[in-house]
Amino acid sequence: MAKHDPGLDHIFTALGDPTRRAILARLAQGPASVTDLAAPFDMALPSFMGHLKRLEAAGLVASHKDGRVRTCALQPQALGPAADWIAEQRAIWEARLDRLDAFVLSLAKEQKE
């Protein structure tokens, strides 16, 4: 069993909100200002900023302020541990299925002899 990784907590939790996923999807296409990011959402700006803060805390987004404009950018490498974790569970599961297949095949082989 893998050790507890608080980074994974933050990442998956961040991905569990539709607004935040939409933000990430937009940023995958390129950096954007807070105003541009917030435009499609009928939400008060402080609330929207809260979402951005969550994404930054998770390491999924980085932002810098140039004058009065804050520009946000996706940190795609931060998605790696999440993808890896999922892939790992599926690999373990697949390996288990393969072992099951082999077992069934060996049974069938024995019965043939």
Added chain:
Amino acid sequence: MAKHDPGLDHIFTALGDPTRRAILARLAQGPASVTDLAAPFDMALPSFMGHLKRLEAAGLVASHKDGRVRTCALQPQALGPAADWIAEQRAIWEARLDRLDAFVLSLAKEQKE
């Protein structure tokens, strides 16, 4: 921008808790009873059951009761949409990087001529 998928909310949110991730990792190795699953955690059983309920609601786990024993099993296909979503954002990002590379190369080529 992809449409809102409440299933993804539940899946990612479920993955955002270390206890629930540990449960899934254990179930990737094979089905297990509630008692076996709960053993490694210093937690009251009703609280633990709450985690299982969350995983079932997300479609990540299925359980059935045989007599007084409830056995839980991983539903690995439910991890597919989450993995796909992450892969999709990374693909968009990679494609963007490729376009950037091509642009820089074309600039360098023009400067050479």
Added chain:
DNA sequence: GAGTTACTTAGGCACATGGCTAAGCATGAC
């Protein structure tokens, strides 16, 4: 049948979350 085991239900609590409004600060445009 009595006692044990494996859940299940119910209620409570402290804290977190996802929103809101109001007000403020800093930068930019004219």
Added chain:
DNA sequence: GTCATGCTTAGCCATGTGCCTAAGTAACTC
């Protein structure tokens, strides 16, 4: 310098979350 723009801070609220204890139901063992 004035006004507009783009955030930022502060406080609030209803609901949700992750735990707890207590009590209950059903199945199992002897």
